[in-house]
Amino acid sequence: MHSSANVSERQSQAPSVAISTVIFALRPGGESQRPEIWLPLVRRIRQPHLGKWALPGGPLGGTESLQDAAARNLRDTTDLEPTYLEQLYAFGGLDRAATQRLVSIVYWALVRPDQADLTRASRNVHWFRADDVEGLAFDHDEIVAYALGRLRGKIEYGSVAYHFLGERFTLAQLRGVYEAVLGRELDPANFRRQFRSAKDIAPTEEVLQGGRNRPPRLYRYTGPHVLPPPAPAGGREHPGRARSLDADHATADGTASRPPSVVAGPGSS
Amino acid sequence: MHSSANVSERQSQAPSVAISTVIFALRPGGESQRPEIWLPLVRRIRQPHLGKWALPGGPLGGTESLQDAAARNLRDTTDLEPTYLEQLYAFGGLDRAATQRLVSIVYWALVRPDQADLTRASRNVHWFRADDVEGLAFDHDEIVAYALGRLRGKIEYGSVAYHFLGERFTLAQLRGVYEAVLGRELDPANFRRQFRSAKDIAPTEEVLQGGRNRPPRLYRYTGPHVLPPPAPAGGREHPGRARSLDADHATADGTASRPPSVVAGPGSS
């Protein structure tokens, strides 16, 4: 019997529903040169929590699916087109907002470094190191922490890492993603061995020229992409599980012996 | 047709929020003797979809967290106390319900066979084999299919299997869970080897007497239990990640040589 005198009034109040998005991007770390996980936050311009930083989000529109709302949200606040967007969790504790009952359905997105640079310049949108965020509005501190945990859990296992990178990438860059997410260094040789036999990654004919060392070969991801969400059967809105798309597994044998062509890198002065 | 001339009217309509629960239990399969995954459904007693079977659920009360609502839901419809209850996914497609915009936050529960037998006898609550469900109300067919997929994905990896069983269980019973969920047979010897070295399972001093063969030893699960939901820090409502509770890993060395005591089994006539 969870009914005191005045509770049943509130029972009839419909909770409001909001969509929020945790946007993770890989950015080159300051001195350490190692890439790090960053995310953009927006400053609240109204009460409650006026002036605090918060996850991009807003009320769920009546004409869009949850996924669409999250994607719009992402565009509106950061001008980014999502390459990876997945539902994270629905938060609905009683004490999340002071004035009203609020259910937030939180999505998380992964974007590439070049995309992150395109972010709208504004003093109300700012990027933060994911490990440093603190003092956010509402319960967003905890949401970010949870999202980070999920990211760590998922990377060991799924195909999320590629969505931090561009269409072509070196194994060192890919390893950088893993190191940034897992927070520890990985043996380059063993990492290479493992990913050379991975199913959804294939070497290209090109190498990245312009670095100061031996030019690394470029690879590309050939596995399933996650946007739009893989819809089972006839539905419009459905969850993940994109097992199907493993069409071309270009088992690039022999490519190693053929002389690779060349691509200009960022440092080709 | 959710778009007439003016969309913005509906935009302001708050969507209603419901909680539904997919309840999985292991039940002995008919002839094959192999345990199978079953779930209870309730018959709809009002429009829409009157008379169809549906997942237990209802509107989100204003005074309970999402998790609490799911647990209440579970009790109300099946008289079951959840031993495992976790958020599955939030469904919010535009076409889920005809008359209104409906967001359903779906939880899934695992219950033990003895619990499943206690289910309220009613012609409006009935158990079905999980693989057979079809023609449910709303989009519940797809929700069940998704839940089954997640269950399969999670069992290989997490600690969910134990929540289908009682406090003590034999390795054959545990293997039965895996076989039912994964849908294929597993080698008993290899299965044993793997789980004898598993972190969160420990042999007891007892064996299960009363079968018609050599009495198997009983084991117990020593890992983290998932209810109530592992709350990070001070919050009230928070998602999974129960890594902490691995306190006692009773590394039962020597127990094999000591003569185990005996426990009566179901068939002790």
Place this chain on the structure above:
DNA sequence: AGAAGTTAAAGTCATAATGACTATAACTCA
């Protein structure tokens, strides 16, 4: 009582995956 049948439990063996490490190649920069 004894043989047959069944499952529990332990062990064998070849193969695959993993972690730590070494060696060589290819490039830039001083």
Place this chain on the structure above:
DNA sequence: TGAGTTATAGTCATTATGACTTTAACTTCT
């Protein structure tokens, strides 16, 4: 030209895995 750095390949011991055999402990059939 040589020092420094990363790319890439390979070695080796350890561990995990799948298929299979063997022995133990119990019930049931004759």
